[in-house]
Amino acid sequence: MVMMPPGAAGSRGTQKAVLAGVLYDKETDPQLGALLDVLKAAPADSLDAVQAAVVRDAAREYVKRTALPKDLAQRIAKLKTEAYAAWVKAKTESDFSVFAPLLKQWIEISKEKARLIDPTKPVYDVLLDDYEKGATSARLDQVFTQVREGLVPLIAEIKSRGRKIDYSWMVGDFDTEKQAELCKQVAIDLGFDTTHGRLDVSVHPFTGGAHPTDVRMTTRFKKENLVEGLTGAIHETGHALYEQGRNLEYDGLPVNNALSMGVHESQSLLWERMVGLSRPFAAYLMPLIKARFPEAFASVTPEQLYEAENVIQEPSLIRVEADEVTYPLHIILRYELEKGLLEGTIPVEDVPKIWNERMTSDLGATRRMILRAACRTSTGRWAPSAISPHTRWGPCTPLRSTPPLRRTSRILRT
Numbered sequence: 524m525v526m527m528p529p530g531a532a533g534s535r536g537t538q539k540a541v542l543a544g545v546l547y548d549k550e551t552d553p554q555l556g557a558l559l560d561v562l563k564a565a566p567a568d569s570l571d572a573v574q575a576a577v578v579r580d581a582a583r584e585y586v587k588r589t590a591l592p593k594d595l596a597q598r599i600a601k602l603k604t605e606a607y608a609a610w611v612k613a614k615t616e617s618d619f620s621v622f623a624p625l626l627k628q629w630i631e632i633s634k635e636k637a638r639l640i641d642p643t644k645p646v647y648d649v650l651l652d653d654y655e656k657g658a659t660s661a662r663l664d665q666v667f668t669q670v671r672e673g674l675v676p677l678i679a680e681i682k683s684r685g686r687k688i689d690y691s692w693m694v695g696d697f698d699t700e701k702q703a704e705l706c707k708q709v710a711i712d713l714g715f716d717t718t719h720g721r722l723d724v725s726v727h728p729f730t731g732g733a734h735p736t737d738v739r740m741t742t743r744f745k746k747e748n749l750v751e752g753l754t755g756a757i758h759e760t761g762h763a764l765y766e767q768g769r770n771l772e773y774d775g776l777p778v779n780n781a782l783s784m785g786v787h788e789s790q791s792l793l794w795e796r797m798v799g800l801s802r803p804f805a806a807y808l809m810p811l812i813k814a815r816f817p818e819a820f821a822s823v824t825p826e827q828l829y830e831a832e833n834v835i836q837e838p839s840l841i842r843v844e845a846d847e848v849t850y851p852l853h854i855i856l857r858y859e860l861e862k863g864l865l866e867g868t869i870p871v872e873d874v875p876k877i878w879n880e881r882m883t884s885d886l887g888a889t890r891r892m893i894l895r896a897a898c899r900t901s902t903g904r905w906a907p908s909a910i911s912p913h914t915r916w917g918p919c920t921p922l923r924s925t926p927p928l929r930r931t932s933r934i935l936r937t
């Protein structure tokens with residue numbers, strides 16, 4: 524779909540609907556259901572722990588699939604393609620009204636799906652289960668409330684007493700081929716297995732691939748900024764290590780699938796943030812950088828690199844450019860919007876207005892910043908993620924990928 528010409532969205536949607544129908548027939552085959560029933564009724568000691576988990580997960584998926592009529596599965600597939608095309612157009616033209624009607628349809632079809640799968644649970648929870656098994660909005664409310672209560676005052680404190688640091692040396696002219704070679708070296712040092720995976724360049728970083736023995740990850744490089752490519756590569760290496768670590772003994776079985784989006788992201792962020800932005804890692808990285816860019820980094824110490832990488836920026840209104848402190852607020856806002864849309868407390872038309880209000884109240888954004896961001900970023904920022912027709916766990920973007928250019932950036936000593 525990345526390479527699809529915009530005029531092909533209609534025919535592509537029809538193809539996807541036909542394929543969805545073929546898949547539907549296989550996934551809801553009554554014979555499969557009958558076999559699962561036999562296995563579910565098997566004596567407790569006749570299956571080992573892994574076999575029991577396979578039956579549990581397969582039965583769970585079977586129930587979800589058979590709850591939906593074939594016609595609905597096909598309509599979902601078709602709408603997904605049409606909504607994606609509208610989102611791309613809205614993003615290009617910075618015009619939310621292009622995407623809004625499709626988003627409305629998507630919300631309605633999602634509600635229809637959720638009610639058929641489990642009418643006893645909140646719609647949001649039923650849909651969330653596809654991404655985070657067993658997670659509930661009640662639990663997310665608790666977690667996000669706690670995170671926001673801690674972050675908003677922290678951002679204010681950083682603004683008022685943070686120490687300004689000079690990291691102008693991080694901006695320069697860095698050959699992208701050398702950057703790619705450096706990132707490959709780092710990925711290999713972190714354990715990425717190149718006999719079962721590749722690292723390539725693309726506009727949007729992501730990790731994908733057909734199998735744990737064939738893991739494809741990409742990153743992007745900017746000539747003027749070394750850190751973006753590096754953090755991106757470390758982040759994607761985290762995803763790739765999770766994929767390559769899946770147990771081939773259970774190949775093809777449900778228990779061998781990636782557990783959830785949250786678990787996947789926990790691995791990429793563990794490597795990107797906990798390892799990649801630590802002092803010991805800066806000490807490891809400095810010689811590798813100096814070997815490739817000796818002039819630009821001649822007088823830079825590992826401590827300076829560590830500080831520069833951990834700078835807290837003025838709030839960015841673009842999620843993928845946000846730093847560690849403001850990033851969670853972007854996620855919380857998206858969660859609250861999509862929950863409100865599904866529960867009917869937020870009309871689709873109000874999304875841009877609420878977005879702007881919350882950007883001001885949570886992130887301290889000014890009207891000028893919002894207008895500037897509206898011109899630069901995608902309308903997709905208004906597209907909810909868990910119910911969004913165009914997002915899965917990839918392509919994803921490193922937590923902090925913005926060029927550290929702003930002079931007002933600060934760091935707090937810990």
Ligand SMILES: [Zn+2]
Nearest residue numbers: 788791919920
């Ligand atoms: Zn990620």
